[in-house]
Amino acid sequence: MKSKTSNTQGHPCFECEGGILLPVREPFTTHTSEGLEITIPEMPMERCNVCGDTVLSGEATAYVNDYLDRAVSRLSREELQSFLDQYQLTQREAEQILGLGEKMIGRWLKGPFQVSASISNYIRVLMADPGAFEILKARKWAADRTKIAS
């Protein structure tokens, strides 16, 4: 009697009689919570060898979440804090320089709010390039003069 140790064998198809769902990896397009369209190049899916019906495999959700985390990778709280440390900014100063609403930084540092993907990119550029930070910071006079803090 042979033991059934292999779970790489396909499961029976839900759609047809007799078909077997076999693992395939194919491009799959989805949307992030910011509405960004993202195509995952090698999505784990299963396709029926008889009717061609395709389903996402059991590991798909974890795979998508990992992929999205890497693709839109948001700034962690530690990274946000190291941005403040790098330029020796108070939270309020950082909000003024970045053009953020009051208390935004505090909300991100304490949670539960998460820095958006676009602000994450923005802050990463500023961390990587002190010259870019100085350019942005020097623009502060414009906000002071017009009293428009948007």
Ligand SMILES: [Zn+2]
């Ligand atoms: Zn089928």
